[in-house]
Structure formats: structure tokens, C-alpha cells
Amino acid sequence: MAATSLVLTCFFSIFLLTHRVNSESLQEKQALLTFLQQIPHENRLQWNESDSACNWVGVECSSDRTSVHSLRLPGTGLVGQIPSGSLGKLSQLRVLSLRSNRLSGQIPPDFSNLTHLRSLYLQNNEFSGEFPASVTQLTGLVRLDISSNNLTGPIPFSVNNLTQLTGLFLGNNRFSGNLPSITVDLTDFNVSVNNLNGSIPTSLSKFPAASFAGNVNLCGGPLKPCKSFFVSPSPSPSSPDAPLSGKKSKLSTAAIIAIAVAGAVVGLLVLALLLFLCLRKRRRGKEGGTKAAETTATTRSVPSVPPAGGASSSKEVTGTSSGMGGETERNKLVFTEGGVFSFDLEDLLRASAEVLGKGSVGTSYKAVLEEGTTVVVKRLKDVAASKKEFESQMEVVGKIKHPNVFPLRAYYYSKDEKLLVFDFMPNGSLSALLHGSRGSGRTPLDWDNRMRIAITAARGLAHLHVSAKLVHGNIKASNILLHPNQDTCVSDYGLNQLFSNSSPPNRLAGYHAPEVLETRKVTFKSDVYSFGVLLLELLTGKSPNQASLGEEGIDLPRWVLSVVREEWTAEVFDVELMRYHNIEEEMVQLLQIAMACVSTVPDQRPVMQEVLRMIEDVNRSETTDEGLRQSSDDPSKGSEGQTPPGESRTPPRSVTP
Structure with a gap:
């Protein structure tokens, strides 16, 4: 009997617990469905109503699955206004990211209910209205990014209510008025490209000029000093304090006559000198005119010769300048x-x-x-x-x-x-994107974008090898330039023939193949080696130009090989990639391709078109129905325990981030 009672008690407890879980998550699940049903979006967000909300794309729940802790839907084609009574009901939310969509209207007032929110990312949308008052009530916020919207009006002093805030990004809006004195301990701050005016408060003057650029009426440190409204008047010549007034009254008549005579003599000498110079200039001008006419006639007699075949492939714009020896060319x-x-x-x-x-x-x-x-x-x-x-x-x-x-x-x-x-490529190079500003103010370069960079760079290099029959000769991250969608193009190609082969190959430092050190010549195979180093750079996050990697003088390929031999393959990969699930196999496959490229024996390296095919095969093998990749770490922490400005999920490949 006692045993039966114990079993019933346990069963009843489990029933109550299950019922409690369902009842606690039902309201939030309905809030998410309301949001999805009332706002246009791409079909990638196919939330199954019969499934738990914790299993939906972009949704992450607490460990006991009783509440939604993060919602990340960046670049998923969301359009229109956020419906009231939807996201504002996710009262336990810690991270909300809706960046890079086309959301419009005002930021909902019921966002003030998200009292546990730590990170809010709404940048690159079309939100309008004034600075959202609801946001200033979220006293637990650590990162706030509402940049690149259409927000107007003043930046309120109530921003100081956000006492935990470390990053505030308000750039590329239409905020106006004076900057308030923000006294919270910010480490990242940006209000660039707005309509702000007046002087920068002392509390914000520690940030660089780039944080305030694009506000033409802002002044004060670190920008140009503010101008005073009052200009100190110059002393009047008739003033009793004029410094020369006393001396003028003491000049004698003889002194005045002497000054007048001296002035007349000097004036005559200057007049004579001017007449002499004018005559000399006229004489030289006649001689120069004759020579100029002869030179013009000679220049005009030189025809523009088109290239062979009759079709002109280039045009010449001609000017003249003086060489070092005074000759004109x-x-x-x-x-x-x-x-x-x-x-x-x-x-x-x-x-x-x-x-x-x-x-x-x-x-x-x-x-x-x-x-x-x-x-x-x-x-x-x-x-x-x-x-x-x-x-x-x-x-x-x-x-x-x-x-x-x-x-x-x-x-x-x-x-x-x-x-x-x-x-001009305003998005810069892969080197700056991969290695610049690693720390709390950095948005990590996710796996999908790294694969896109690898594929597009490989396509460019394969075209040079196969179609143009041209050796690049200088492959490195700073010569991989970025389009806005993270597609790349290779630059600085075909220049190696312009330089002496006898000089050391320092222009390939960190990327050069072993044989280049001896032959001083770059080849298609040495290009493949350099591209392999570039792939290792994408995978490891380490610059091959570093003096050493764990050991004095060891280069990136040897460092990777030594780690892999010790069966510590996971230690090879960039720590920024460790936050993404379900990419380990793809990373290992790309690592194998890179190691084949950096073989010390040139004949053992694949040709570039084969490298491209292998990378595209890895890309095609990726699972496309998983939607957003999931983060494996604390969403409020970045690498090395720092709070990231961006979230740790990868947008779908079909969506431009």
C-alpha cells in the first residue's frame, strides 16, 4: 500500500510539473505566434505550432524550458511594424536581435516589460519616431544598438537610467539637438551621422572623433574647438591706450622732414627696379613664344595610334610635367x-x-x-x-x-x-575584417561568411590561372577586398613581373611557398600554397605574418600541422567559430583542403580549379534546412568572456547579413 502511494505521489508530481511547464510556456509561445502571423517574413521561419517553441528556429529557452531567453532573427526578411502584445510578453527575454530586416514604425511601448533584457540589437531597419521611452526603462541593458534607422528628435537624458550599459550605438539616424551628459560607464559609443549640435559633454570626450563624425554642428573634444560668440575688439588707434600714441606726439619737425626725404628716395629706387624687370620680362617673352610655338606644332603632329586589330581598347589622356632634369615629357x-x-x-x-x-x-x-x-x-x-x-x-x-x-x-x-x-572599395580588406578590433567592440565573422569569402576568392584566383593564364604572385588577406555582401575580389595580381627577381620575396612574407625562397620566382603552384595559407588564416583567425605561433619562427602551416598531429584539431579553429553548432565537419573538410594546398612538394598540391571544386563541394554539402546556426556559449558573453556587440547566430545563407 505504501509503495502504491509513493508511485502515485511521484506520478502526480510529474504531472503537475509537466502541466506547469506547459502552462508557463504557453503564453510566450502564443506571443511568438502572434508576432510571426502578423508580420510578413521569408518562408525560412516555418515555426511548427505542434512543436515546442524551444525547438523553433531563432528561439532559445532557459535550461528547464519554462521561458524564452533569447530570440535571434537577423536578416530573415521581416517587414513592417512589430505588433503590440507580441514580443513585449516575453518577460524573461535576455537577448533580442532583429537586426538587418525591414521593420518599421515605432519601437513598441510594451518593450518596457522586457525587464531582464541585456542585449537589444535593432540596427539596420526602418524604425521611426523619437528615441523609444520604453527602452530607457530596461535598466539591465548591457548593449543597445539602434543604429541605421530613421529615428528623430533628441537623445534623452534618461539614457542615464541604463546604469549597466557598456555599449550604445545610435549612429546613422536623424537625432537632433544637444548631446546629453551621459555618465554611465560606456566602453563603446557612436552617434555619428546624425543632426546633433552644440558642444560634446566632457563625459563623452574620451571617445574618438569617429564616434561623432557626420554631425556638422558638433564641436569640442575630440572634434574642433567650439567658437566663442564674443570676439575681443582690437585696440582703437585713437584710444589713449594705443601703444604708439605717446611717441607720435614727441616727434620733432626735423625728424618728420628726414623721414619724408628717405621715403621719397626709396620710392624712386623701387620704381627704377620695376621698370628694369618689365623690360627684361618682355624680351624673354618674345624668345619663349617662338620656342613654344615650335613645341606645340611638334606635339600636335603626333597621332594617336590604336592597337592592332583596329579597335581601340584604351584611351590616353595627355599632360605635361617637368622632370628632375628640367626636361618636359x-x-x-x-x-x-x-x-x-x-x-x-x-x-x-x-x-x-x-x-x-x-x-x-x-x-x-x-x-x-x-x-x-x-x-x-x-x-x-x-x-x-x-x-x-x-x-x-x-x-x-x-x-x-x-x-x-x-x-x-x-x-x-x-x-x-x-x-x-x-x-574605391569602402568595405576594406579581409585582413582588416578578420584581425581588426578583436575584443568587446567586434562583431565576429561567422562561418557562412567565411565560406563565402573562401569560395569567391577561389573563383577569382582560378579565373586568373585558367582563363587569363596569369600568376597572381601576391596572395594575402590584405589583397582580398570585400563587397558589401561579403563576396570578394582579388587584387594586386600580375605585378610580380615588374620587380626584380633578385630581390628577396618579402612581399610574400608569411604566405610564400618554400620553393620561392630559393628560386625567387612565383608560379601557379606557389599561388596555390599562398591560397592554402589564406584558408588557414580564415579557419584559425591567426595572421601568418606573426613572428611566431607558440614556437619561435614557426609558420602558420607548420603550427597547424603540429596541433593536428597531437590530435588537438579543435584547438586549431578560431575561438569565434566555437559558438556555432553543426559546422565542425565543414571546418575539418576545409582544413583538409588547406593542408593539401600547403604541401611542401609543389607537385603534390592541387591545381586551383580543383581547389575551387573541392570548396564548392563542401559548401553544397551544408545542411540548408537547419536555418540559423545555434550558439554553444552564453549569449551574453563573447570570446574570452567579453560581451559581444553582435549575437552569436549565423544568418541563413540566402539572406544578406
Whole structure:
């Protein structure tokens, strides 16, 4: 009897517990369904009503599955206004990410119910209205990003209610008025590209100028000093305090006569000198005019010769400049086929420029022309090729057209200057994206985007090898440039022939194949090796230019091989990738491809088109019905226990992040 009672008691307890779980999660499940049913979205969010909400794409529950702790739906095609009475009922929510959608209207007032929220990411939407008052009531917030929306009005002083806040991102909106004095202990702050005015409060002056850029009426540290409304008047000459007034009254009549005579003598001497110079200039002008006429006639007699075949593939813009020896030479800015620029060399030389970076082949400048065009000018150094060799190689490079190959737009050769002109890529390079600002202010580079970078870079390099029959010769992360959708294009290709083969291959430091050290020549096989190092860089997050990796002087391929031999393969991969589930097999497959590329024996390396095929096979093998990848760590913590600005889920491949 006692045993029977015990069994019944246990059964009843389990029943109550199950009923409690269901009853506690039912309201939140209905709130999520209300949100999904009332807002247009892409079909990837196929939430099954008969299944637990904790199993839905983008939803993460507490360990006992009684409440929703995070909702991450970045870049999932959500459109329109967030319905009232939906997300505001998720009272236990810790992380909410709806970034990179097309949500509009005001941020709902019932967001004030999300009192446990720590991270709110609503950037890159179309929200409007003033700064949401409901958000200022979420006193547990650590990260708040509502940048890149259409929010207006002032930034309220009540932001100081968010005493736990460490990151506040309000840029690219239409906020106006003065900046309030924000006294919470922020580590990241940005209000750039708004309509703010007045002076920057002392509490915010510790942040860099970039945090305030794009507000033309803001002033004070770290921007330009604020101007005073009051200008100190200059002393009046008639004032009794004028410094010379006493001395003037003491001048005698003789002194005044002496000054007048001296002034007259000096004036006559100056007049005589001016007459002499005018006569001399007129005489030289007649002689120079005769020589200029002869030079003009000679210049006009030189015809523009089109290339063989009759079709002109480039155009020349001609100017003149003085060489170091005082000689005048014709300068030719040669535009490649397909170039649509309308500037000439003089326009380029007059453009305002800033240094983008100094590399092994030269220095790159961002040049903004007077007519508004922005280009990149690469100023080459240590070019050993003759003018004929230079122009011949540029003719080859200029004909290459492929979506994943950075096109050369124009080039210029003179005795003292060798210039290349390209489009400006505002998204920068893979090197900056992968290694820049690792820490609490960084958005991790997720796995899907790393695969996209690997595939598109491989396509560009394979095109150079197969279609253009051209060795790249300088593959490295800083030469992989990014489009906004994370597609890439390879740059700085085909320049190796312009430099002396006798010089050390320092321009391939960290990426060069072993045989290049001996032969001083780059080949298709050495390109494959360098690309393999690039893949290892994507997988490990480590720069191959580091002096050592665990051991003095060890390079990236040998470091990876030593770790894999010790069966610590998981230690190879970038810690930022450890937050994603279900990608381990793909990472290992890409690692195997990379290790094949960095074989020390050139003949054992695959050709580039085979490398591309293998990477595409890995990409095709990915499971596409899993939706968003799930994070394996605490969503409120980034690598090394730091709070990330972004969330730890990967958007679907079909959606641009």
C-alpha cells in the first residue's frame, strides 16, 4: 500500500510539473505566434505550432524550458511594424536581435516589460519616431544598438537610467539637438551621422572623433574647438591706450622732414627696379613664344595610334610635367578597356588624397577628385621593368574582367612615377575584417561568411590561372577586398613581373611557398600554397605574418600541422567559430583542403580549379534546412568572456547579413 502511494505521489508530481511547464510556456509561445502571423517574413521561419517553441528556429529557452531567453532573427526578411502584445510578453527575454530586416514604425511601448533584457540589437531597419521611452526603462541593458534607422528628435537624458550599459550605438539616424551628459560607464559609443549640435559633454570626450563624425554642428573634444560668440575688439588707434600714441606726439619737425626725404628716395629706387624687370620680362617673352610655338606644332603632329586589330581598347589622356632634369615629357594616363572615368592626370594630381596603407609593392591612396569621383591610386616602388615591359604587362592585366577579380582602371608610367588606378572599395580588406578590433567592440565573422569569402576568392584566383593564364604572385588577406555582401575580389595580381627577381620575396612574407625562397620566382603552384595559407588564416583567425605561433619562427602551416598531429584539431579553429553548432565537419573538410594546398612538394598540391571544386563541394554539402546556426556559449558573453556587440547566430545563407 505504501509503495502504491509513493508511485502515485511521484506520478502526480510529474504531472503537475509537466502541466506547469506547459502552462508557463504557453503564453510566450502564443506571443511568438502572434508576432510571426502578423508580420510578413521569408518562408525560412516555418515555426511548427505542434512543436515546442524551444525547438523553433531563432528561439532559445532557459535550461528547464519554462521561458524564452533569447530570440535571434537577423536578416530573415521581416517587414513592417512589430505588433503590440507580441514580443513585449516575453518577460524573461535576455537577448533580442532583429537586426538587418525591414521593420518599421515605432519601437513598441510594451518593450518596457522586457525587464531582464541585456542585449537589444535593432540596427539596420526602418524604425521611426523619437528615441523609444520604453527602452530607457530596461535598466539591465548591457548593449543597445539602434543604429541605421530613421529615428528623430533628441537623445534623452534618461539614457542615464541604463546604469549597466557598456555599449550604445545610435549612429546613422536623424537625432537632433544637444548631446546629453551621459555618465554611465560606456566602453563603446557612436552617434555619428546624425543632426546633433552644440558642444560634446566632457563625459563623452574620451571617445574618438569617429564616434561623432557626420554631425556638422558638433564641436569640442575630440572634434574642433567650439567658437566663442564674443570676439575681443582690437585696440582703437585713437584710444589713449594705443601703444604708439605717446611717441607720435614727441616727434620733432626735423625728424618728420628726414623721414619724408628717405621715403621719397626709396620710392624712386623701387620704381627704377620695376621698370628694369618689365623690360627684361618682355624680351624673354618674345624668345619663349617662338620656342613654344615650335613645341606645340611638334606635339600636335603626333597621332594617336590604336592597337592592332583596329579597335581601340584604351584611351590616353595627355599632360605635361617637368622632370628632375628640367626636361618636359609627355605624361600618359592610360585607361583600360571598359573604363568610364572622365578625368585626366592633372585632375588626379589635384585631388585630395589620404593614405590607405603601405604595402610591399607600394603605397595606396584614396583620392577624391574635384568632380566627386573617388578612386584608389597605388604608387608603386622599386619597379625594375622598362616602360615597354610595364605597359605590356598592364595591357594584359587591364583586359581581365571577372566579378571576383579587382579591375585595373588606368595606369601611368614615367621615369619617376608608376601609378595604378582602381575603384574605391569602402568595405576594406579581409585582413582588416578578420584581425581588426578583436575584443568587446567586434562583431565576429561567422562561418557562412567565411565560406563565402573562401569560395569567391577561389573563383577569382582560378579565373586568373585558367582563363587569363596569369600568376597572381601576391596572395594575402590584405589583397582580398570585400563587397558589401561579403563576396570578394582579388587584387594586386600580375605585378610580380615588374620587380626584380633578385630581390628577396618579402612581399610574400608569411604566405610564400618554400620553393620561392630559393628560386625567387612565383608560379601557379606557389599561388596555390599562398591560397592554402589564406584558408588557414580564415579557419584559425591567426595572421601568418606573426613572428611566431607558440614556437619561435614557426609558420602558420607548420603550427597547424603540429596541433593536428597531437590530435588537438579543435584547438586549431578560431575561438569565434566555437559558438556555432553543426559546422565542425565543414571546418575539418576545409582544413583538409588547406593542408593539401600547403604541401611542401609543389607537385603534390592541387591545381586551383580543383581547389575551387573541392570548396564548392563542401559548401553544397551544408545542411540548408537547419536555418540559423545555434550558439554553444552564453549569449551574453563573447570570446574570452567579453560581451559581444553582435549575437552569436549565423544568418541563413540566402539572406544578406
